[in-house]
Amino acid sequence: xxxxxxxxxxxxxxxxxxxxxxxxxxxxxxxxxxxxxxxxxxxxxxxxxxxxxxxxxxxxxxxxxxxxxxxxxxxxxxxxxxxxxxxxxxxxxxxxxxxxxxxxxxxxxxxxxxxxxxxxxxxxxxxxxxxxxxxxxxxxxxxxxxxxxxxxxxxxxxxxxxxxxxxxxxxxxxxxxxxxxxxxxxxxxxxxxxxxxxxxxxxxxxxxxxxxxxxxxxxxxxxxxxxxxxxxxxxxxxxxxxxxxxxxxxxxxxxx
Amino acid sequence: xxxxxxxxxxxxxxxxxxxxxxxxxxxxxxxxxxxxxxxxxxxxxxxxxxxxxxxxxxxxxxxxxxxxxxxxxxxxxxxxxxxxxxxxxxxxxxxxxxxxxxxxxxxxxxxxxxxxxxxxxxxxxxxxxxxxxxxxxxxxxxxxxxxxxxxxxxxxxxxxxxxxxxxxxxxxxxxxxxxxxxxxxxxxxxxxxxxxxxxxxxxxxxxxxxxxxxxxxxxxxxxxxxxxxxxxxxxxxxxxxxxxxxxxxxxxxxxxxxxxxxxxxxxxxxxxxxxxxxxxxxxxxxxxxxxxxxxxxxxxxxxx
Numbered sequence: 001x002x003x004x005x006x007x008x009x010x011x012x013x014x015x016x017x018x019x020x021x022x023x024x025x026x027x028x029x030x031x032x033x034x035x036x037x038x039x040x041x042x043x044x045x046x047x048x049x050x051x052x053x054x055x056x057x058x059x060x061x062x063x064x065x066x067x068x069x070x071x072x073x074x075x076x077x078x079x080x081x082x083x084x085x086x087x088x089x090x091x092x093x094x095x096x097x098x099x100x101x102x103x104x105x106x107x108x109x110x111x112x113x114x115x116x117x118x119x120x121x122x123x124x125x126x127x128x129x130x131x132x133x134x135x136x137x138x139x140x141x142x143x144x145x146x147x148x149x150x151x152x153x154x155x156x157x158x159x160x161x162x163x164x165x166x167x168x169x170x171x172x173x174x175x176x177x178x179x180x181x182x183x184x185x186x187x188x189x190x191x192x193x194x195x196x197x198x199x200x201x202x203x204x205x206x207x208x209x210x211x212x213x214x215x216x217x218x219x220x221x222x223x224x225x226x227x228x229x230x231x232x233x234x235x236x237x238x239x240x241x242x243x244x245x246x247x248x249x250x251x252x253x254x255x256x
Numbered sequence: 257x258x259x260x261x262x263x264x265x266x267x268x269x270x271x272x273x274x275x276x277x278x279x280x281x282x283x284x285x286x287x288x289x290x291x292x293x294x295x296x297x298x299x300x301x302x303x304x305x306x307x308x309x310x311x312x313x314x315x316x317x318x319x320x321x322x323x324x325x326x327x328x329x330x331x332x333x334x335x336x337x338x339x340x341x342x343x344x345x346x347x348x349x350x351x352x353x354x355x356x357x358x359x360x361x362x363x364x365x366x367x368x369x370x371x372x373x374x375x376x377x378x379x380x381x382x383x384x385x386x387x388x389x390x391x392x393x394x395x396x397x398x399x400x401x402x403x404x405x406x407x408x409x410x411x412x413x414x415x416x417x418x419x420x421x422x423x424x425x426x427x428x429x430x431x432x433x434x435x436x437x438x439x440x441x442x443x444x445x446x447x448x449x450x451x452x453x454x455x456x457x458x459x460x461x462x463x464x465x466x467x468x469x470x471x472x473x474x475x476x477x478x479x480x481x482x483x484x485x486x487x488x489x490x491x492x493x494x495x496x497x498x499x500x501x502x503x504x505x506x507x508x509x510x511x512x513x514x515x516x517x518x519x520x521x522x523x524x525x526x527x528x529x530x531x532x533x534x535x536x537x538x539x540x541x542x543x544x545x546x547x548x549x550x551x552x553x554x555x556x557x558x559x560x
Contacts, residue, residue: 055447085455092453102448106466106541116452119462161448168453 006031006172006204012051012061014044021047022058023228029172032202036215036236039225040251045208046099048225049174052206053094054087066093066171092120095165099177101157103149103164109136110145113164121168128167135163139193155186159193166197173197175207187211194218212256216240224248318514322505323521331501332522338418338487338497343480345423350430355460357435368431375428381489384421388412388493414495422490426483433475437468469541477534481527488523498522 005028014022021044029035037045050056052063054070063070068090072079104112114128136142139159149157158178179187191214197203198218209215215222215236222239224232232245243249308314322328356368391408398405441464449459491500499519506515
């Protein structure tokens, strides 16, 4: 662990009203690492993931991604909050894939993918299109470039969503239950793309998932969360095969 | 009934004799009511046409003489101009009000709601008269004693009073339509845009608003058609739009009914055209919705 972590989260707490969803989470992600977060629904896994790119602003705690502290500008040892448009710029380093895809419904597949590179990063249209072709070929949807999201299956939509997130050349990818909204027979194609992303590109990934098989096979580390806290974490095979906490064991026996 | 029959199943009495389907012929059901209703409608139509043609007080020759009169056409032009200006203005102002109304800041939200309360709660005719007589309330508009001060009577002409009055009133209604459109867009769309590094204004303009348009367009079409008709109200402040132009001619030639008919024909013609336009625009903004996607961009969808 001599390398600097690409993401570092310290003491993340999040409160909605009087309900404390996250109760102080410390987290590190090494470059090229694939961390899978598992846990019962309502345990705060998704909220934590959303805190990492400040879609949800933590009530307390700080997140560093690369050399920037999310939501703040650093002046010496002081942090100052920055306006939303600067947070938006910080987010371009972090790709995110949602449970329900959230492709832009009024845009074709290609338009979905080239939108942010052109409008946010200022990439030329030709360059964005070339990158789009490359990404679509990679997720196996080159021939659906001009389709609208509603004309695609869930699995295809999620693969486009992955391509869209990759278009900005992020340093980290966050996946929020990427296969939970899919019909069972479509889960495989999305997991295959994610597996390829981890092994071929060595992408650093944080994956909130219920796919224990994927976690075991691709995840370098597994984190088990319950009730807003990390209960246990460690190498995938260890946590999944020989969990040391009763709560982890109970959870795994329920879903396997 | 059914249960008793199923209980006695197996007895031959419950089973119909076998049918030879090949020997049967199909005849359409007779529908005398259909033709009877059609006949009544046709009779009513003939009666209306008969009245229109035989009652020479309609003075159709006069109607057709003035239908393309330059003054009428100028009035029609002004009516269309007013409709266009006011709808564009109220779409923009309505969007601002809709965004204000969904603001987190209670003061901004309160301001938008007060606006809606005032402008929806009073008749547009009263509003028009108030704007037209603004000079009586504020003789000078601007900062008195500087060059930024104008006489209200110079600023408020019938035209500017009409545009201001109709736009401000319509904005309140457009705000409600736009707000419901914005609410119809899944919150995930905005989140996805945020996650891609898009700023609030960019995601609003490129992601949220275009998808809200599908919900916004149909009622906006209706509002445009209403607006075209509401412009006739500005005849009270002596702006020569279609109705007032017709009335001006009538005041000289005393052909009141024929001149009203001229206006009626033009109102009907323009609202019909607007209805057709509305259909087209609805298809355009239905893009990406499975049902209409293929119609909207047939060539591109097919090459996929």
